[in-house]
Amino acid sequence: MANDLKDCAVAGGTLDPLTARIYPAPERPSRTAFQRDRERVVQSRAFRRLAGKTQVFTSRSSDHFRSRLTHTIEVAEIARAAAVTLGLNEDLVETLALVHDIGHPPFGHAGERALDQCLRRHGLIFDHNLHALRIVEHFEQRYAAHRGLNLTLGVREGIIKHSRDYSAAGHPELAQYFLDEKPPLEAQLIDLADEIAYLTADLDDGVESGLLEIRHIRENVTILGRCYQVVEERHPGVEEKYLFHEALQFMQNFLTDDLIATTLANVQAIGAASLEEIRRYPKRLAVFSAQAESERLEEKRYLYDTLYTCDSLEREHDKAEQVVTALFEFWMRDPEELPRGHFHDIETEGLARVVADYIAGMTDSFILEQYAQVKRAVRR
Numbered sequence: 445m446a447n448d449l450k451d452c453a454v455a456g457g458t459l460d461p462l463t464a465r466i467y468p469a470p471e472r473p474s475r476t477a478f479q480r481d482r483e484r485v486v487q488s489r490a491f492r493r494l495a496g497k498t499q500v501f502t503s504r505s506s507d508h509f510r511s512r513l514t515h516t517i518e519v520a521e522i523a524r525a526a527a528v529t530l531g532l533n534e535d536l537v538e539t540l541a542l543v544h545d546i547g548h549p550p551f552g553h554a555g556e557r558a559l560d561q562c563l564r565r566h567g568l569i570f571d572h573n574l575h576a577l578r579i580v581e582h583f584e585q586r587y588a589a590h591r592g593l594n595l596t597l598g599v600r601e602g603i604i605k606h607s608r609d610y611s612a613a614g615h616p617e618l619a620q621y622f623l624d625e626k627p628p629l630e631a632q633l634i635d636l637a638d639e640i641a642y643l644t645a646d647l648d649d650g651v652e653s654g655l656l657e658i659r660h661i662r663e664n665v666t667i668l669g670r671c672y673q674v675v676e677e678r679h680p681g682v683e684e685k686y687l688f689h690e691a692l693q694f695m696q697n698f699l700t701d702d703l704i705a706t707t708l709a710n711v712q713a714i715g716a717a718s719l720e721e722i723r724r725y726p727k728r729l730a731v732f733s734a735q736a737e738s739e740r741l742e743e744k745r746y747l748y749d750t751l752y753t754c755d756s757l758e759r760e761h762d763k764a765e766q767v768v769t770a771l772f773e774f775w776m777r778d779p780e781e782l783p784r785g786h787f788h789d790i791e792t793e794g795l796a797r798v799v800a801d802y803i804a805g806m807t808d809s810f811i812l813e814q815y816a817q818v819k820r821a822v823r824r
Contacts, residue, residue: 448708450531451717454598454628462598462628466581467590477596478535484593485543488586490579494545496807498552500646500751501653501760509649512545512552515641519544522700523637527630529704536630540602544634547576547603549804550811551764558768559800566796573604575804583805597621602631607638625723629707632730636703643743644696650751651688658688665746667739671695702736767815768803774818775799 454462456476463477472480485491494513501509510518520541527537549555549572560570577600581592597620604610604618605627612623626632647668650656662669672691679687710729716722722729732740751757775782779795782802789798803811 448531449629449711452629452711452719452722453532454536454630454719456533456536456598460598462596462601464597465594466592467594469594476535478533478539478599481593481595481599482535482539482542484586484595485539485546485580488546488580488584488593490546490584490805491542493805493807494548496809497548497550498555498764498808499642500552500649501757508652510645512548515645516542516545518641518645519634519637522640522696523633526633526637526700526704526707530629530708532630532633536598536602536628537633539599540606540631540634541637543576543580543599543603544606544638545572545576546579547572547574547804549575549768550806550808551761551768554761554764555768558765559772559803561765562769562772563796563800566794568794568796568800570800570804573607575801576603578801579805583801598628598630602627602634606631606634622723626725626728627723628719629711629722629730632728633703633707636730636732637700639740640696640699640703643699643740643747644692646747646751647743648689648692650747651685655751655754655756658684660750661688661746664750665743667698667736667743668692668695671698699732699736699740702733703730706731706733706736767811771803771811771815771818772799774822775802 454460456463456478458471458477460477475483491513494516495511497512499510499512499515520538523541524534524538526532527534549559549570551558556570556572563570580595580600580603583591584593585591587594601621604621609626610618610621610623612619615623647656647661647665651658651661658672662672668691671694672687675687675690675694676682679690707730710731711722714721714725714729716725716729731737776795776799779787779790779799782798786798786802789801793801806814
């Protein structure tokens, strides 16, 4: 199957408009533009902070639970495997996978929800894709000549469009990112590689936490039950936890293979022979088959009903929202308590956005330290 979609892939050469950067940068013959972007992402402070940010469990009662960083690495493995098989630009795909969660605040979706609610009271929103773009264009400072990582246009487009489409009317500031067109297949793959990674990992971490039981999963998640049965028939008498781990890998491979096959079939069905035709098609072509999509939705509902909204995680989420909201309100009341390096952005960005940016960059442990300091200061 390799190279079947080569003509539809992002080229990545020096003449490709998607390799253009905001600021001039010398060429490096030994590395492609997207390989250099990958290195810039991996060497960024925001990427390193992913190690200290929640994936699902904020309490980190086990060292084995995924963090944002380990989840990101798993997404990159899945996405790159799909790209290689399809003959797409694997360097672009890997870079987009590594950067796709860089805009998430501490405490996972609970932290994001709390930040968004705080900003909405000031007529603003928090969107982790748009925040990721702000990080790579503005907050990271590693070069003497400019702010930001100076990533290629292709990577910046993929950061904001890999998981959703933005309207030109609603976001005129994003006009350069081809908002009236679909993203390249390389970017389209990322959202579903993300789904595959967390659908597998969250079942694993859920069992590790003791909140989910393997038998209950087998009875209520069709795709995992089917994979477990195959593994059990191949390895009779093996302990349940080992069969479960292998069934998870089987499920991940099944979903990855389905994504590859369905994407290839969709591109061939419309006769697309160029990136331009991929962009002009009204729907995304990187999708699951009808069966896999139905089973994906079933598992997602199961995780929502049994894990994400269970009492113990809800208590963690409530605590996370309390911490984010309290700190946001504190710095809105007393902006002089912000680090001095943030003062110069208040005039151009507004205080609410600056406070949200500061909070969004924190790791879970750092925001809890800040919360404890603020509580002590308020009591005095």
